[in-house]
Amino acid sequence: MKKRNLKTTFVMAMTMLVFCFWSCSNSGTGKAPDGHTAQISLDWHGTYSGNLPCADCDRIETELTINEDLSYVLISSSVKGDNEYTDTLSGSFTWKGNNIRLEGIPKNARSPWFKVEEGQVKYLDMKGNEIKGELENFYILIKNGNISVEDKRWQIVEIYGRPVAGMPETHYMIFSSDEGFVSAKMNCNILRIPYKIQYEFRIRFGHGMSTLMACPDDLEQEFLQVLSEADNLSTDGKYLSLNKARMAPLARFVLTEL
Template sequence: MKTYQVLFILLGLFITQACNHTKEEQTPAETVKTTTPEPKPDHHTSQISLDWKGTYTGTLPCADCDGIKTTIRLNDDMSYDAVAEYLGKKDAVFETRGYYKWEDDGQTILLSDENETRYKVGENKLIQLDKSGNVVTGSLANFYILTKQTTSTNQVTSLTSTRWKLVKLMGQDITESDAFIAFETNTNNVYGSTGCNSFNGTFKITNEFQLELSELATTMKACPDEDMAIETNFLEVLNTSDNFSVNNNTMTLNKAKMMPLAVFKATI
């Protein structure tokens, strides 16, 4: 009798363990949650690793002129200002403004101009790309490079190779005019705008600050009365001034030791 009781007890234990094992097999395994890590930004791109904001200058190749003197300023707000002067041609200075954006590679910027111009951004330089987005190779490759200009608020700006915007004329503030003057170092050419018409001529510097402007010629486009008044006085200053001064980013045209006839501020 006792033997049967022992067998029943052992059989019960065996059945209990078998049921528990079956339940364990039927319990679904926990789902392991996996997350794909976000790609880390490439810190080796020009967009991230370089100090690319600033002003770049250079002379690009030109098919029917002596070159295109180009200045581009990349601003903090993703806007740009550009000036292109077609050397050897009259009335061939063009200003453009717009916006630029970075391409996906983080190495190239695209301007919002009509040509959708692209530049590869390098260390202190912009490299203009061809229409296919490739770097130009061959003997002309270096002519497609614009070099970043170093500036300082305490640095004295040179009279030449600087664009001077008119801000005061014969004692009167000039605020609503695009009048400017520029002096080209290599050709001794002076050119600019009265705010309506363009002008050009030659200049000569003696004794470090004495200035002689000559062979001045202007276009003959009709101007509004307000612009015409500025133009008349501006041209008179150009014909009568005989010296200049440069102090940091301010330039003046003067007659003898009189008060400045015109005051300018350096731009790009």
């Protein structure tokens, strides 16, 4: 009886050993995730803008937003002269290597494919291939924003050519890349204003909100006027200027600590 129990125990032990060896061997045969795909290696989520070619209009102003939760919003505006038709699509997308496929695109209406690259996406053909030819560089959408400007505190030092005396805590502007809002203070109210930076240096501000304190001077109103006029920015990393076309800077700022 004792020998039978020992034999049974030995068989069970060998069975478990073989099973363990088989499991460990097979666990190493699975293909390791590719750490070099755009999904893993790039900071891909955000909004991309550009003008795509159009056969029967002047251009297609295109804005694609792709989010970390694998949702997207695609806004396309077909422009012909003074006429403009805007179409908005939204849904989810899937990854295939470095390409993404937008779900919910009507069949044969347009290509659902984009290739994700560093700081840009390429619009692909209906089969997910890159478009070649004379217009191939026009099928690129550039990521919105400017890392040299955003998520930093900028102290205003000049407005409409006049010096501004202030402190980083009371006379500042911060571009929040995650929220798409400027937080600012001109020695008075706390301001919160939407903005959009395209092609790194083109900028547009929207209508914002503020607290309702009575201000001691006109600086805040002048600052809001600057935001309504500015259409581009320039920076060397230390100084920031808000400009209108190629005119003299409307306002100048210096980088300070957050």
